[in-house]
Amino acid sequence: MSAKDIFHNTVRLALEKDGWTINSDPLYLKPSWRVKIKIDLSAEKLISADKGKSLIAVEIKSFVG
Numbered sequence: 189m190s191a192k193d194i195f196h197n198t199v200r201l202a203l204e205k206d207g208w209t210i211n212s213d214p215l216y217l218k219p220s221w222r223v224k225i226k227i228d229l230s231a232e233k234l235i236s237a238d239k240g241k242s243l244i245a246v247e248i249k250s251f252v253g
Contacts, residue, residue, distance in 0.1 A: 193248040
């Protein structure tokens, strides 16, 4: 498993404060039996009753030192 980015917890807290619910930390995707994808966070937020749910996947990267 790869290490979490230095800003991982900051981004997660910002998403939660904005009303997003963190579903997976990390999110693993497996589109086929040969390919695996790991995304740092997945979250969802109810936009409105008319629009349904918005889903996002967040990849966090920093280029510090």
